[in-house]
Each structure stands twice: as C-alpha cells, then as structure tokens.
Amino acid sequence: MKKILSILLVIAFGYSCSDEVRNTKPKEQNPLFSMSRAVSLNKLDTRINLKEIGIYNPTKVIKKDSLLIVLDRDGLNKISFYKKDGTQIGKYLPTGLGENNGLYILTMHLDEKDILSAYDFGNNRMVEFDLKQLGQAGFGPTFTPVPTDKRHLCAAKSGNTIVSTGMFDKRYGLLENGKEEFFLDYPKIPSFRDNKTTEQSILFASNIIKIKPDGTKFVCANMQSGVIDVCSLIPCNTITRITEQNLYSPKATVKSTRRKPVAYSTDNLLGFLDVEVSDEYIYALYSGRSYSKYKDQIGYGERIVVFDWEGNHVHTYLLGNPFTSISFCKEENAIYGLTNHPNSVLIKYALD
Template sequence: MKKLHYIIISALLFGGCQSDPRLESEASPLVRTKVSELYYAQSDNIDLEALNIVSPSKFVKKRNVYAILTPNSAYRFAIYDSESGNVTRLVPAGKNEGEGMYYISMNLQGDIVSAFDFGSGRLVEIDLNEYATPGYRPVFTSLAEDGKTPFGAIRLDERILSTGLYTAGRYCISQATGYNSYSVSYPTCADPTLTDTLKSIFYASNILALNPMHSKVACANMQSGCLDICEIHDNELSRINEVHMTTPRVKFNRHRPKGRGLTHPVTYSRNNLFGFCDLAVSENYIFALYSGRTLKDYNLDVDKGKTIVVFDWNGLHVRTYQLQNACSAISYDAADNTIYALSQEGNKPQIITLNL
C-alpha cells in the first residue's frame, strides 16, 4: 500500500488538492543561502535496509539507541541498538488495545519516546531503558474522550499537551484528573474571517517539541510552514512568536453544497509549498527540517527536505543549513551535541550524521 497516511493529516481527513495555474511565489529568504560554509559535512551512516527496517519515516536517537517509526510495517516501531546490533519491534499494527494505526511524528524526552496515533486518539510511550526487557509493553494513554478530536500530542510532565479540532483554543493541556485547559488563539492565516473550526483544520498537521526545561513548546505545521512558539505557564500557554515561511495556497469551503456528497473544508493547491517535515530541539535552539516542495513536482516525496532552518526559542532566525540528501526526519542528541538525519536519497533509507 502506498505510504500516504503518515504524510499529511489534513489530506487524509479533509481531502486532496486543487489545480492552480498560478506559480507559487519564491520560498522565504530564510531558506535561500549560497554560503558554502553553511553546508553540513555528512559522515557515518546506518543502512536501515540492511537491518530489515522497511519504509522508515521518522526517528529519534539517544546515545546508541535509535527509535524508528515504520508506519507501513507489521510493527509500527523498530528500536535499534547500535552497540549490540539488536532490533526490537514494538506496537503491532491495528486498532485494538496495545496496537497502533497512524503516526506521523515522534518525540524524545529523557528516556521516553512518544508518538501520537491520530487513528485511535492514543499517545504511546516507550521507555528506552526497558524496551528490551522480556514482556515489556509500551504505555498507551487515550485522549479522545469528552468529544475531543486531537491531531497531535506530547507528554508534559504529568499532563499531556495536544492540538486538534479545538474551538476553545489552539492548545489543550489535559490533566490526569480529566480536566482540560485550552489556550492561545490560532496563528494568523490566509483568511482572518475563518471560523475556529476551519482554522483548526487548516493547522491540523503539526509536529510538537518541548524545550528541555518544559517551559516552552514549538509547534511546526506541515502544510503551511508556520512555526508557532509558546511559553508554558502552569496549565496555560502564551504565544512568544510565530514564523510563516510562505503564504499557503489553499481554498476554504465554508458551506457544504447540497447533493454533492463529500466536501473538503480545506483544499490545498498542488503548487502549495509543503512546510516543515520534522523538528529537533536543544536547550538554546529549534532545528526545523523544511521541505519547500510541491505536490505538483514531488508527489508523495513532498514530505522530505534538504534544508534545516535554525531558530532560537524566541523565534529569531539563527542560520540556515543546506543538506546534500533529501531527508524525512532529524534528531538532536545532547550527549554528543550532534544532529542526525534520516536520509531518503535514492529510496535508500539511511541515518546519517550531520557534523556542524
């Protein structure tokens, strides 16, 4: 089956693209650079095909352990230990208890890897210290109760921070008691007259990342290239900054035509520049893997990029790096202060080291 489901949530849920004869304007100046010093030198690699890890899409790394998302495999996660050479597979495909359906991103906090399943509405968490223990089972937490429709989530200490089809605020912090706190308006978008429901659909495809102190969160949109940075105050958020890489090419259908069956509230042009593929964060910086590709030119490879744009936690641009390979994911390892990337160049998936 073609690997479409993990690429774009809003394309899955709300439809495809429209033809647009107009050419897209140039990408943000943040992604244009010809300074050779800003190119990463690539060294080392892990051949994932040789490990029988098929169609990987995302990964996170901590020391010698690589947690890899395999959305089309019988098991949704493969954990590779580069010291022992062992590969452990977790979370069988399915919608039952202990199984997983659709994941598009991963997070690493301490020793815990997490990913949100927007098919079941559950957050799965894998302990990198325990995963290889016989009988180990990941922890699943449901977020779909009380009529909520979350599209992305991340653990925030004893609480869970999520985005979704929310009208009371862009972000929701859910406590173990079941209390939900919503905050922050939706970012500025193409049409300020949109309802909050349409805005929530427009900003549906998100990647979330917390700074190490859990005092700030970065939210990167895949479809529109919007980076939203917020500060966390107890159970509420306040926006620090928002960065828009481009103006999205999108059509909003405010009313459902009678007798026409299924309609798509948000429809992207095939010339729309795809936004962020992945985020990696450190104490001081946000590393954003940017696509800038169009469906018209790249089809299902639109979710890959050769550009890493670096911001500080105030949303200020620091620098831009150009990669030699098209990559679908990046991960920052604080232990060696290095960025790693999942290269998809030539349909040969490899984890490569990017030396600053």
C-alpha cells in the same frame, strides 16, 4: 491608440486578478528561502545503510548510543528497536485499534529522561516507552488516553503535561492531570480570516509539536505551510504565545460545503517535515517543495532552519542530502537525517 488600449486592458485585468502576497517577509529576509545565515553542513560523519541491516522505508529513526529506534508509519508494527548491526530487540504497536495496538503516528520524540513518546491519532492516545527499562521483563508501551469529546490530532507530552492541536475552536489544547483547557487563536491569514474555526483547524491540522527539555516552552511547526509558533507553558495551566511566524501561508481552497473542506493547491509549498529540540535551539526541517514539481518526493527537505526559543532565526543548515526526517543527538552534538530515496540511509552530520 487601439494597441495602447489593449495593453492597458491586459495589465488592468492581470492586476485585478492577481493573488495576494503570501509571504509576510521579503524573500531575502525569510529564513525559509534566503541564504542569509546559511551554513553548509559538510561534516559528513557516519552513514548507516538501513536497507543492508533489514530496515526498509522507516518514517523516522532515532539513534541512541548503539540503539536504533524506528518508527514505521506504514509498517505492521509502528515502533521497533534494533541494535546498530540490525539485530531486532523488540517490535511494538501492531497495526490496529485496541489494546497494545498502534494506528496513525506521524512522529516520535525521545527526551532527555530517555522517555520515548508518540501520539497515535487513530487510537486517541499518547504512547510512551521508558528506555531505561529496555531489556527488562515487562518493557513495553504505556498509554495515556486523551479525552475524545474534542478530537486531538497532534500532541506532545512532558511529565504530566500534554500539549495538542486538533479540531478545537482554539489553537491549542492543554491537558494536565485530567483537566483539559484550550488557548490562543489560529494564525491570522487574510485569505482565510472569514473561515470558521472548524475549517481553520483543518487547515492547520498537521503539526509537529515539541516541548523544550525543561518543559517550560513548546514549538508547533505546521507541516503544510511556513507557520511556526513558539509558546510558553509558564505559569502552569496556561499557554501564552512568545512568537508566531508566518513565513509562508498555506495555498489552499477552503470551503465548508465540500466533502474535503480543505484542499491544498498542488503548487503549495510543503512546510516543516520534522522538528527536533535542544535546551538552546529548535531544529526545523523544511521542505519547500510543491506536489506539482516533486510528486512523491515532496516529503523531503534540504534545509534545517534553526531558531532559538524566542523564535529568532539563528542560522540555516543547508544539507547535502534531502531528508524526510531528522533526529538530534545531544551526546554527539549531531543531526541524523533519514532518506528513503533511493535506499533507506541514516546520515550523521556533526554540528559545530
């Protein structure tokens, strides 16, 4: 009898202390973890050994015809342009605060009009390069400052529209012709529902935002969880949500009293590392790695989850190599993946 009682007590204790279910979808239906609609990308096409041409540990590389556009988050110059053989065409945004400098840039985007854009959250401004003017005198960055009354942390620009996330009471900021408005609530996650918006904005601070080429929609993928949001920018001056998918909730300690109010668990699975978009699809590179298991290799992912612009899971590309960032090339209908381990290599996968 005592034995039975002990077992019952252990079960009761375990039950009462169990954590809540974090994944909103069953694993077999969850595109972040399941093999449903999975396609192995084996059409290995080209490998560009970046180390051999003098490019070391870049953050993101976009290939445009015979041009390599390199973002180096930790480099002396944040954005550089190279020919495919490694000849440097120009280097811009030397590290620092101030005119013509760059400080903290998480990602960059090349749109169909050949405008390269990136958001610098250290200098609170969008940086743009018009690649049509590359090689001409006066080629260089143009800057669009964002208002500093509220802190914008991640942003994307299309035409005169800037969509951002940051330390806001709402999920998104919309800047249009100098007018700033805020829209939508933070993702509703039971374990964080009682937190203030400041803490929620910190919890969901790291995002990749990409605007659809026609400027009508955008996607926001969270880097520390499996939350991905597709929103509409139509009609003008508003943001409406098309779909919000919580495929993996962040595992974190959130306490306003701490100096570090949000601290992610070492077991938390890192989320979307990079996102690329086309007219039809959203290509989201997913990590799914934990710090406890992967340490400094956490920032790599081996699957690209493809969604349509309604947020439906279309298929998942399983990669032969783990990538830290990706870029989509429309002309070649290919994905270029970047790895820096053990060496910096850009690998092309042709899509069907």
